[in-house]
Amino acid sequence: MNAIATRPLVLDPDGAADPCARCGVRASSVCDAIPTSDLARLSAAAVTGHAAPGSSFIDEGEPATAFFNITGGTAKLYKLLPDGRRQIVGFVGVGHFLGLAVSDTYAFTAEAMEPVKYCRFSRASLRRLLDDFPAMEKKLLAVASNELVAAQEQMLLLGRKTARERVASFLMAQARLGVACMAPRSHFTLPMTRGDIADYLGLTIETISRTLTKLRTEGLIEIPGATDIVVKNRLAMERIADASE
Amino acid sequence: MNAIATRPLVLDPDGAADPCARCGVRASSVCDAIPTSDLARLSAAAVTGHAAPGSSFIDEGEPATAFFNITGGTAKLYKLLPDGRRQIVGFVGVGHFLGLAVSDTYAFTAEAMEPVKYCRFSRASLRRLLDDFPAMEKKLLAVASNELVAAQEQMLLLGRKTARERVASFLMAQARLGVACMAPRSHFTLPMTRGDIADYLGLTIETISRTLTKLRTEGLIEIPGATDIVVKNRLAMERIADASE
DNA sequence: CGGTCACTTGATCGTCTTCAATACCAGTGG
DNA sequence: CCACTGGTATTGAAGACGATCAAGTGACCG
Structure with missing residues (x-):
């Protein structure tokens, strides 16, 4: 009946200094490439945020200043033509990593469907993380490769x-x-x-x-x-x- | 799959141990992430090969045992439906890196349009290279990210x-x-x-x-x-x- | 030359879109 | 309790865009 009251609240001894240590989605995201002992590094690089349903937290064409890791909710990613025609290029949920584009502007808009929570990494801080933890880079490459395969499958669907x-x-x-x-x-x-x-x-x-x-x-x-x-x-x-x- | 692959040493009669040092396309490919002093490592990992126009050197659905770097010619990448409908997911030329998929089988067929020359890396040898040269992993991630952006643009084209x-x-x-x-x-x-x-x-x-x-x-x-x-x-x-x- | 192959052009067809009306459902306020 | 509202989904009829079918052209080649 009352899940909140019955669930034991696990408090981390380090307190708020290391939120990543208590992150429930770490295991299912690229963040699990960071060893537990170095989670403070991760926490320091990430800034949390949220987006209400219907609002966007990435906007196509805007300068790509940051990367996002979804920690809650779901979002749709889409591209628009000037006359309003829309192509949704993906639906993303918990654990998904966004904004990999190396270009200077975002290639799509990300709009929350359910309330979205995310961790935000600036380009510079992500780069530093990747320099120090090659395992994370490996993980990102694996993720990007899989998405590329999915994108090609979608091309087959859309084209044929x-x-x-x-x-x-x-x-x-x-x-x-x-x-x-x-x-x-x-x-x-x-x-x-x-x-x-x-x-x-x-x-x-x-x-x-x-x-x-x-x-x-x-x-x-x-x-x-x-x-x-x-x-x-x-x-x-x-x-x-x-x-x- | 009627392409031919040989060790670079065989194709290299003057006996140099690192043909990669003389590779004209290195600058425009992921291989430029390997420092010049370590090119022997690269040469040892690569096996060169070629494919005649109309023949494929990657076949959709086959076990993905290797990765390819195009060093000459152009090829088309496509997926087929059982009844023969075809979707070309890309045209690739010199410097292009292929087979990034982490899955166990190739996601598309690669067929030479002009005579194709390539360097072939087994999964294991590429992994060893990436472990030793994180810069190459960085480069691959950048390449994959850019391709992902291109794929999304193509989805917009095909869908809308x-x-x-x-x-x-x-x-x-x-x-x-x-x-x-x-x-x-x-x-x-x-x-x-x-x-x-x-x-x-x-x-x-x-x-x-x-x-x-x-x-x-x-x-x-x-x-x-x-x-x-x-x-x-x-x-x-x-x-x-x-x-x- | 006859053959093939790639491309172009025309006529017809069909799938999906467009336009339009209706149904549905949840929320709101009378 | 029930009408009103706005957003969403379904259904129908007509239309358009691109596919399909078919014929014809030109280039290349044995």
Whole structure:
């Protein structure tokens, strides 16, 4: 009933001097490349901050002065064309590292969907960290490489897949989210609107809605609520997503 | 995969132990992160090879056993769907580093367009190099970051731009290729076929042809030969590419 | 020459978009 | 309790952009 009252509050002996030592997301982020004994270095480099839903904490085109590590909430990353057309290039959650671009300006806007908490590193302080901890650089390279692979997969989706295949791909990717082992979930919640999905898949709201309805009438999925998805026929969905028919 | 790989010593009849010392593309690749005094280490880790036009030296889905540094020629990188639909995720030339994916299999196929020469690093030997030369890891991270930015730009193109905007974007990007300073070339050659351009822009051969013809009849470009492009009105082309009208 | 290959051009088709109406749901205040 | 409101989702009808199908051109080459 009252989680806060029943949960034992673990206090760190060092107090507020070393917040990174008590950071719950360290294990799932690039920060775990810093040895525990050196966490003070990390704490000194990071500045925490937060962003309310609908507000952006990175703005496309603005000078890229800092890097971010998401410690709470979720955000969408998007690029805009002058006339308002929008392409969402990714959804990010806890542990995600942002702003890797070496260029002088941010390549995308990052807007909070749920309240976002983050750690902020200035270019200079991150550079110093990386100089002193090559393991962190290794970790960042691994992260960037994986994102590059994901981006190429998304290019295939945007360039060559049909609306049906895009939606199926998206749903199956969501089903796999946060599931470490093989089995994707059969029931999950979509934390974004139809508009967000559309701008992520290069389609329109109406096409998303129609395609979901079609998949539902075919018995492949169920949609108990607008944001709830139940996959009834995983194999068929995977086949549509992979275009392997 | 009908490419040929040999140890550099074999290709190096005059017996020098470090062919990397005479490598003309070192300056423009990640290899310049290795100090000149340690080039023997680099030479020992690399195995040179080459691929004839039309043949692939990386195959999507195959176990990712090595990394490649292009030292000559150009190649296209693509992903395939089971039914043959193809998405080209990039064109690469001299100095480009390939295979960064941390996953166990290659995410794309790399096929030579012009005769390709490359240096090949096994996972283990590259790892050893990176452990010993953090500067190289830094360089790779910078490269990966920049590619990520480019990939996101391509997502915007594939997801939200019209055929006309895509072709204009592509042409202006080609005009800027290999030009360090601000001014893009007004005349250049396209090293790829219409089919390749189509699969890069998520369109068809016919649409590429029609769109180029339209741009020509409008006086924005000239097409002296199928592979020659002369930009007559750069400003207008940039505006179309950026959708800023 | 006949053959192939790449490109161009034309006619038709289909998928997805656009425009528009309606349904839904939560929050608010009468 | 119920109308009002604004944001979100669904559904329908019409339209457009790019795909597909098909024919024709030109270059290169054995």
